[in-house]
Amino acid sequence: MKFETTALHGGRKVDSDTLSCATPVYRTASYLFKDTEHAANLFALKEPGNIYTRLGNPTQAVLEERLAMLEGGAASLALASGTSAIFYSIINICEAGDEVVAANNLYGGTYSQFDSILPQLGIKVRLVDPSNPENFKSAINDKTRALYCETIGNPGLTMTDIEAVAMIGQEYNLPLIVDATFTPPCLLRPIDYGANIVVHSLTKWIGGHGTVIGGITTDAGNFDWTDPKFTLFNEPDSSYHGLRYAHDLGDMNSIAFALRMRLVPLRNLGACISPDNCWSILQGMETLALRMERHSENGLAVAEFLQSHDGVEWVHYPGLKNSSKYETASRYLTNGFGGMVAFGVKGGITSGKQFIESLNLFSHLANVGDAKSLAIHPASTTHSQLSEKQLEMSGISASMIRLSIGIEHIDDILTDLTQALDKS
Ligand SMILES: *Cc1c(COP(=O)(O)O)cnc(C)c1O
Numbered sequence: 001m002k003f004e005t006t007a008l009h010g011g012r013k014v015d016s017d018t019l020s021c022a023t024p025v026y027r028t029a030s031y032l033f034k035d036t037e038h039a040a041n042l043f044a045l046k047e048p049g050n051i052y053t054r055l056g057n058p059t060q061a062v063l064e065e066r067l068a069m070l071e072g073g074a075a076s077l078a079l080a081s082g083t084s085a086i087f088y089s090i091i092n093i094c095e096a097g098d099e100v101v102a103a104n105n106l107y108g109g110t111y112s113q114f115d116s117i118l119p120q121l122g123i124k125v126r127l128v129d130p131s132n133p134e135n136f137k138s139a140i141n142d143k144t145r146a147l148y149c150e151t152i153g154n155p156g157l158t159m160t161d162i163e164a165v166a167m168i169g170q171e172y173n174l175p176l177i178v179d180a181t182f183t184p185p186c187l188l189r190p191i192d193y194g195a196n197i198v199v200h201s202l203t204k205w206i207g208g209h210g211t212v213i214g215g216i217t218t219d220a221g222n223f224d225w226t227d228p229k230f231t232l233f234n235e236p237d238s239s240y241h242g243l244r245y246a247h248d249l250g251d252m253n254s255i256a257f258a259l260r261m262r263l264v265p266l267r268n269l270g271a272c273i274s275p276d277n278c279w280s281i282l283q284g285m286e287t288l289a290l291r292m293e294r295h296s297e298n299g300l301a302v303a304e305f306l307q308s309h310d311g312v313e314w315v316h317y318p319g320l321k322n323s324s325k326y327e328t329a330s331r332y333l334t335n336g337f338g339g340m341v342a343f344g345v346k347g348g349i350t351s352g353k354q355f356i357e358s359l360n361l362f363s364h365l366a367n368v369g370d371a372k373s374l375a376i377h378p379a380s381t382t383h384s385q386l387s388e389k390q391l392e393m394s395g396i397s398a399s400m401i402r403l404s405i406g407i408e409h410i411d412d413i414l415t416d417l418t419q420a421l422d423k424s
Contacts, residue, residue: 074221082201296336
């Protein structure tokens with residue numbers, strides 16, 4: 001099946017009792033055992049089935065199977081948020097003393113997690129400039145257990161050369177984790193370029209309507225965890241009958257990463273997604289390819305419009321032909337460049353605020369990937385605690401406006417931007 005078809009039918013199972021056409025929401029905390037043997041088999045992983053919704057749920061299972069198919073992966077695990085999907089992906093590999101080499105142009109929440117939470121657990125993250133993939137290589141040492149990057153990074157909306165980073169990972173036998181939130185799988189499938197684990201915030205374009213929070217991690221099934229340096233996969237797990245995840249899973253060994261993530265971090269830390277949120281996200285996924293076409297078409301039109309406007313200092317968009325980012329971006333993004341546009345408004349922080357306050361159609365809020373157009377002025381909101389110097393260091397200028405372009409008619413989007421630029 002092609003992408004658009006899988007987005008509607010992948011993993012869909014007809015409920016045999018009701019013949020419900022849509023995937024039902026299984027709004028239950030737990031499931032009956034048929035008898036004691038059935039219960040024992042479920043707990044011993046001898047038989048697949050439902051036990052308790054913290055571990056999984058049939059609505060969630062459809063979402064996971066569908067996303068794994070769309071991503072070209074072997075198995076997915078949906079979680080409460082993109083943030084928990086990232087955290088669990090790291091702690092599923094690393095323990096105290098281990099290190100991760102990550103791109104430095106990360107989503108703000110991920111930056112804080114890597115900068116302040118992971119060190120509390122004894123996990124060190126070395127941040128490198130991803131514009132040259134060799135920087136990942138220079139930061140690798142014998143404690144490194146994973147490489148991490150985003151497909152399109154903040155704030156410059158620069159595309160990382162995933163294939164080059166994945167090759168470095170292969171050379172050192174290290175898995176590459178890619179946060180592909182800004183490029184849903186109809187635009188880019190990092191696994192096709194050698195990524196081993198792909199993370200998404202489902203809250204953004206995949207859910208697509210700004211209604212629910214969710215996250216997902218997909219295991220490509222292409223990484224060999226039997227290297228003894230991955231202790232969590234090679235030493236017997238005393239909390240799971242002495243199971244060694246890289247060795248004892250039989251025909252499920254190829255999805256050791258996804259399975260361990262469900263059996264250990266999810267089971268015992270508990271950031272599970274609700275069945276209702278899975279249903280909303282499935283609903284969004286049905287139109288993902290259609291929406292991304294429009295997000296990308298509108299995104300490019302807005303970037304080109306801003307570039308030729310007198311009130312604009314600069315524009316960041318991966319699809320602008322005269323930009324230095326274009327070469328790498330156009331190699332990876334053949335179906336569109338997505339809906340994120342950043343630009344500098346002339347006149348600094350005052351004009352930036354005035355621009356935001358003058359918008360009518362755009363919603364002023366902290367989110368991206370909604371079907372509706374969104375705008376934020378980082379210097380007066382998300383980054384307002386930073387000094388001018390710190391702002392400069394994180395690449396956020398006082399005049400920067402970040403837009404998430406929606407699927408409205410382009411004429412209405414440009415009309416709103418024009419009048420707000422006039423006022424600013
Ligand atoms: C939003 C976002 C996250 C975090 O996802 P939540 O669902 O908000 O927890 C992570 N990475 C990127 C690139 C995001 O845009």
